[in-house]
Each structure stands twice: as C-alpha cells, then as structure tokens.
Amino acid sequence: MADLNALAADLASGAVEVIDLTSPLESSTPILELPPEFGQTWHFELEEISKYDDRGPAWYWNNIRTGEHTGTHFDAPVHWITGRDLDDVSRVPVRNLIGPAMVIDKTAEADKNPDYLLDVEDILQWERENGALQDGGWLVYRTGWSSRGDDPVAFANADESGPHTPGLTPAAARYLAESTNILGLGVETVGTDAGAAFGLEPPFPCHTMVLGANKYGLTQLRNVDRLPRTGALLIAAPLPIVNGSGSPCRVLALVAR
Secondary structure: OHHHHHHHHHHHHOOEEEEEOEOOOOOOOOOOOOOOOOOOOOOOEEEEEEEEEOOEEEEEEEEEEOOOOOOOEEEOHHHOHHHOOOOOHHHOOHHHHEEEEEEEEOHHHHHHOOOOEEOHHHHHHHHHHHOOOOOOOEEEEEOOHHHHOOOHHHHHOEEOOEEOOOEEOHHHHHHHHHHOOOOEEEEOOOOOOOOOHHHOOOOOHHHHHHHHHOOEEEEOEOOHHHOOOOOEEEEEEEOOOOOOOEEEEEEEEEEEO
C-alpha cells in the first residue's frame, strides 16, 4: 500500500507524468479499408440524443456508431483465425492490460522507406543494448507514422498496389510470438501488420502469429516519441465487449520525470 500511496503522490506532484497515447476518435479518424469484396469496418459516428433542449432539458448525450477496430484499438486473440479458440476482449485478464513499455525506434528507417519491416536482428540489437524484452511487457514499435494521423490519405499512403506502411517481417513476428513472453505489440499505424502484409508469407504475420500465441495488439498510438526506451508503464483500457474481437481503447503511459 505504501508504494501505491507513493505513486499517487508522484502523480499529484507531476513526478510521474501521464502521457496519452490515444488518437482522438472522430468521424475523420483513419480506418483500415479492405478491398471492396470484403466486409468493411465503420467510421466513427456521433449522433446527438439531446443537448439541453426539449429532447432532454438538463442533459447532453449521444449515441455512437463504430467498429471494434476503429481508431486506437485493442486486438484480442480471437480477432484472427489462429486465435479463434482463445480470448475475446471481455475475457482478457485485466492484469494483462498493464505492463512495462519497451520502445524500438525505427523512425529514420520508416521515413526513408514506408514499407520498412522490423526484423529479428533489429529486436536482438535492441536487446543487446537494453536487456531482454521484459516478460509481461508491451513492445512499442515507433515509426513516426502517427504524424500522419490527422490526414487519412497520408496515413494510408496507398497507391495502385495498395497501402505502404511499416510493419514486421514474418521472422520478427514469429520471434515475438514464440521466443518472448511479452503481452503484445503496440504500433502507430492502422494495424499491427505492414500495409503490404498481404504479400508476405504467411500473409499478415503479426495477426497470424502474435494473436495466435494469445498475445495482443495495440494500434494507432500517438505520442510514442515521448516515451523512454524502457521505464514507462503502459495501461490499455479496452471495453469488455462480450464476444468482441477487439475494442477502441484509451492507452496511457506513466513516465517518471
């Protein structure tokens, strides 16, 4: 209890800073758009019920309409076929929503090559410099992509061949799935896989292997540049949607200053 009291005091004094890693959720928030033959997720919509008027004189409230995987969101294992018998978002143990953050920065590489793929050697080099990836932690893959987050066209970065956004190699996804005990992977892009991941083997390796290993995904993070390589504590708060494959969520980081 003494440690929790100390944390509360540090939060009040500013000795521990709370950083919001969440993208604003509004109608212009970029979404993942699939080829037209597939089902599509919804943009976020806000529908006013009343606003201090004859529909409700003393209150303001809205209905919302959106997809589970719109904006900053949490991918549960059941989201992918390899995790179809694993946890939906309501069954994810709450202790798995909090863990240390470990930041791998490949902003320069992604700036030069939007199709940049993080590989196993990148992870091993980070581990040589910072220590092994912590059990029960979140690997946060910094690419600078959130700087495009207010422009859906730039965020998708698509041409006639499809979207071009950074991601992971199949080997890196397999390493995280099979050789680490991390909670999951957090990214700044619209999904945990690269824009061109449909052309990898297997296609969409992060979804296939990381979710299939009962790990999680966090997407469309912001303010990752304000996190240290190690030492931050990440808190992900999805809605406990029964049978949900994921949920929009608020993602916060605690950083000692």
